[in-house]
Amino acid sequence: MFIFIFQAIWFFIDEFAGKDIDLIIVGKFLFYYSPNLVPNVLPLTVLLASIMTFGSLAENYEFAAMKASGISLYRAMRGLIIFITFLSIGTFFFANNVIPAAEYKSYNLRRNIGQMKPAMAITEGVFSNVGEDVSMKVEKKHGNNDNLLDNVIIHQLADGGLNNKVIKSVEGELVSSENSNILQLVLKDGNYYEDLKAESRDKRDNYPHAKAYFDRYTMFMDLSKLNDVDLDKGDIKNSYKMLRVSELDYAIDSIHTSHKKIFTNFGENIYKRTGAANLYIKRDTKKEAPKKDTPEIKADSISSNNFKVLVDKNTDSIITIFEDYRQNQLVEMALNTVKNTKTTLEGKKWDLNRRTKLYNHYKLAMHQKYALAFACFILFFVGAPLGAIIRKGGLGLPMVLAIGLFLTYHFIGIFAKNYSEDGSIPPLIGAWVATGIMLPLGIFLTRRATADKAVFDSGGIFSKVSSLFSFLKKKKSDSKTNP
Known part of the structure; x- marks a missing residue:
């Protein structure tokens, strides 16, 4: 054990x-x-x-x-x-x-x-929920505390649970302090996409959206609920x-x-x-x-x-x-x-x-x-x-x-x-x-x-093989004697 x-x-x-x-x-x-x-x-x-x-x-x-x-x-x-x-x-x-x-x-x-x-x-290669409104996927984690991220894709939910905001970046870094409930996610060299809500019904078919490129973009996530976790809580079965x-x-x-x-x-x-x-x-x-x-x-x-x-x-x-x-x-x-x-x-x-x-x-x-x-x-x-x-x-x-x-x-x-x-x-x-x-x-x-008895009786095996050869030899000699 x-x-x-x-x-x-x-x-x-x-x-x-x-x-x-x-x-x-x-x-x-x-x-x-x-x-x-x-x-x-x-x-x-x-x-x-x-x-x-x-x-x-x-x-x-x-x-x-x-x-x-x-x-x-x-x-x-x-x-x-x-x-x-x-x-x-x-x-x-x-x-x-x-x-x-x-x-x-x-x-x-x-x-x-x-x-x-x-x-x-955050698990490499799959989307992981970080907070209530952020779903994140990273290709690789590294650094001392796995706080450095490569090829980050983020889906951020808006009010009502709509998935209308996507952020992609080449690099990312998780920055947090012991006495703070705020987690900073610093993204570098990426793009920002957001579907905008049309002002009128006639403009909905145009699919309005916003797109931007950034060198550095910082997101703030509230960890107060994450850190207030009961480790003995069990709700998945x-x-x-x-x-x-x-x-x-x-x-x-x-x-x-x-x-x-x-x-x-x-x-x-x-x-x-x-x-x-x-x-x-x-x-x-x-x-x-x-x-x-x-x-x-x-x-x-x-x-x-x-x-x-x-x-x-x-x-x-x-x-x-x-x-x-x-x-x-x-x-x-x-x-x-x-x-x-x-x-x-x-x-x-x-x-x-x-x-x-x-x-x-x-x-x-x-x-x-x-x-x-x-x-x-x-x-x-x-x-x-x-x-x-x-x-x-x-x-x-x-x-x-x-x-x-x-x-x-x-x-x-x-x-x-x-x-x-x-x-x-x-x-x-x-x-x-x-x-x-x-x-x-x-x-x-x-x-x-x-x-x-032993696991394999080698003596018995040899005796059976030798008796088989002696039987064949005797049969051969008999055939020569009585053609």
């Missing part, structure tokens, strides 16, 4: 270092953030502790004494099996109750710190990491219903735009000779609102009932319809993929809570028999084996998680695949340790 907390410190050091944040606040954030490390720490801890414990018992011939007294490996493990069962159950309740609450606290604390420290609230299983199940059902409605409406809209809904084609599967009294279909008799055609041949022959110039127009209209539909699909693709990924996130988060509990139970049956087989205790070989097995389990889980988030595999498989791979390994090692 200590090692993973230091990893978290290095991960967030850029946000806290040099920002005049009290160590108490940093310690509170790490305290809230530490439960999020348990899904990584606990499986490694169970694996390492079981290898070290049973390796030490085997190294000191404790298992030999137990077997001599008629105590089997299963009986020796029975007490720890009961313990690991209760630990797995407790892990599920921890993942279901403590981790969401800690995520809620850490996220809101980090957000409130960002409100209290404006330089920290919309992340899947902050929800329990019951809440995730409800959210998954709601998201599924909402997405199904959105996908269905979008599909119906695209279908109607193609015009296929107004096309009614009746095919006659029986090949009969055309009757003499069948009325001839004319292009003039076809209604554009209700397109009904009776065709006995291929539907491609519909266009042949029109004149040549009209055929060219219909082909151009069809091509334009296809191009517009393709553009609409490409524009909607990002939003649909985002919704699908959000749904997968929620399902994956719910199954991971169950998978974590089973992972602790299964990894115990991987580490305990492996320690009894290798007969080594301490922090040497057991540490190497534990880290190797854990990295295998961890990387498989990461790859499966990434694939399940983008929909390549179902979230159910993505959450359980790493645990499922460790399950047969645990069964195999437990059976080998119970039978007091």
Whole structure:
């Protein structure tokens, strides 16, 4: 846990270092953030502790004494099996109750710190709200306190929430003092744009606006509300990491219903735009000779609102009932319809993929809570028999084996998680695949340790290979003797 907390410190050091944040606040954030490390720490801890414990018992011939007294490996493990069962159950309740609450606290604390420290609230590459009426985007932050900004874009809201003022500058600087609630934003080498309100209705179509270039422009923002921030305030709870299983199940059902409605409406809209809904084609599967009294279909008799055609041949022959110039127009209209539909699909693709990924996130988060509990139970049956087989205790070989097995389990889980988030595999498989791979390994090692055998019986393998060669040699000699 200590090692993973230091990893978290290095991960967030850029946000806290040099920002005049009290160590108490940093310690509170790490305290809230530490439960999020348990899904990584606990499986490694169970694996390492079981290898070290049973390796030490085997190294000191404790298992030999137990077997001599008629105590089997299963009986020796029975007490720890009961313990690991209760630990797995407790892990599920921890993942279901403590981790969401800690995520809620850490996220809101980090957000409130960002409100209290404006330089920290500005994120590179995205628009960030600084104050109530200013939305700012910067390409890069640098300087001692990240107070120097490059390529600044500012949207300033007017009365009524109208976004009618845009300011762009090459450079910017945040200037503030400890005893002042006023933040100065000094912009250099930029342009100022503002949409003006027309004096009369007739002049609105002219879109009046003001444009100016400046070498230096200073903005003043009131930080009295920003600095009056309750760090323990929590008003955001919309992340899947902050929800329990019951809440995730409800959210998954709601998201599924909402997405199904959105996908269905979008599909119906695209279908109607193609015009296929107004096309009614009746095919006659029986090949009969055309009757003499069948009325001839004319292009003039076809209604554009209700397109009904009776065709006995291929539907491609519909266009042949029109004149040549009209055929060219219909082909151009069809091509334009296809191009517009393709553009609409490409524009909607990002939003649909985002919704699908959000749904997968929620399902994956719910199954991971169950998978974590089973992972602790299964990894115990991987580490305990492996320690009894290798007969080594301490922090040497057991540490190497534990880290190797854990990295295998961890990387498989990461790859499966990434694939399940983008929909390549179902979230159910993505959450359980790493645990499922460790399950047969645990069964195999437990059976080998119970039978007091090594992981790989090299002697048995060589004997089988040698018996195979001797059988082939004997068969060859018999064939020479009896041609």
